[in-house]
Amino acid sequence: MNERETEDLAPTLEELRQRLVDFAAARRWEPFHTPKNLAAALTVEAGELLEIFQWLTPEQASAVMADPDRAHRVRDEVADVLAYLLQFCTAVGVDPLPALAAKIERNELRFPVPGAPAAGDGGVNPEGVS
Amino acid sequence: MNERETEDLAPTLEELRQRLVDFAAARRWEPFHTPKNLAAALTVEAGELLEIFQWLTPEQASAVMADPDRAHRVRDEVADVLAYLLQFCTAVGVDPLPALAAKIERNELRFPVPGAPAAGDGGVNPEGVS
Amino acid sequence: MNERETEDLAPTLEELRQRLVDFAAARRWEPFHTPKNLAAALTVEAGELLEIFQWLTPEQASAVMADPDRAHRVRDEVADVLAYLLQFCTAVGVDPLPALAAKIERNELRFPVPGAPAAGDGGVNPEGVS
């Protein structure tokens, strides 16, 4: 199977979002899935992803996927963050892909390439002000 | 334009991930984009999304998109969370879509439908143990 | 023993801060205790405290201490958050008590009592803008 066919078989974000809707409905979990609860759960899971890195040096953190146990935890927490983000989007009726496309466009105006500070300019990424 | 054509025009997750790669490269921000920094930034942005809801009652939270200012903030923070999640995935070499598909499959085994506690069974969503 | 004597026996914040310094030194953990790592750990632990509440209704959340297991988790996570906050303060040389006293004074000017919105005024606590 070539790469193109593999990509055709991979689920899309929308397909996964719908599977999560069906998953919650089958278990009657919708009453828990309020926007506020899902925003809290998203933050908790992002914290669990960060926990993997909290005591690592930058060098150890960059090699995190070389350790099979940590690599599994990273993939698992990425999945949890994405799951709650999609469930949050379902709960509030936001389509995350156009939301991100619009944000990138705003950031292209906000951080024009020529004037953008380089990495060595003092260590504050302009994103830091967002 | 019919719905099908609209979908064809919407960016895919992979296209947005690549745009973020190009955006960071053009501004020479890659040195900042370590896995540890991006996991921290993801958590910070998730907190900013939660901040919108922190003092709202469940009823107010459910109506959050009826307020244009809050609706804009919600879309903006969803975009930020997704952006940092995609940049994190780039930094560690994880494809988020198969990671989530695999997690849903594990959860289907872990939380079988017949025995799933209903919403009224005591208020603890089994996800709470994850 | 009267209440006054009990209070005299309770540790002060400064005594606990010093015990945490000694605890880390005895285990040679100081190299991990950078300001950045401790700020990350503090956020992670705050997320673990929030996790206890994420699926609870406001009513269930208000009765959280009636459940012995949850009450133990709450006390444990409060301790973890306070521990990392004190260790962070040690790492950056900030005394948290005067820092909080100064903040309360600024907030007394910022949110004067007569004009403060009441709870029924629309659901946004002015703290939300902080």
Next chain:
Amino acid sequence: MNERETEDLAPTLEELRQRLVDFAAARRWEPFHTPKNLAAALTVEAGELLEIFQWLTPEQASAVMADPDRAHRVRDEVADVLAYLLQFCTAVGVDPLPALAAKIERNELRFPVPGAPAAGDGGVNPEGVS
């Protein structure tokens, strides 16, 4: 003024906790101060503290207090985290000082000094499993 007198003038944690109770009561903010809302606000503020450090190298992060603007932000966010932690403790009826003393005692048993991994043993602080 000698050090002893300065310490006598500094507020205690309990005095600041009571000032926060009075502050919220005067502004009729108690309805917002549920355990769940305060746990969310605590996490949000911890994230704001982390935000200061997210793009900094370990070296830059360690020098954070040399920059007056960043030093002010650090003190301000420390105060916010401590304020919400104390308000949370008020809402659930937990005294944070004995809670932390008990946790330190448990950790002294859990991480005995002789067997504690040193900093160079592989980079995972045993706290990471907590």
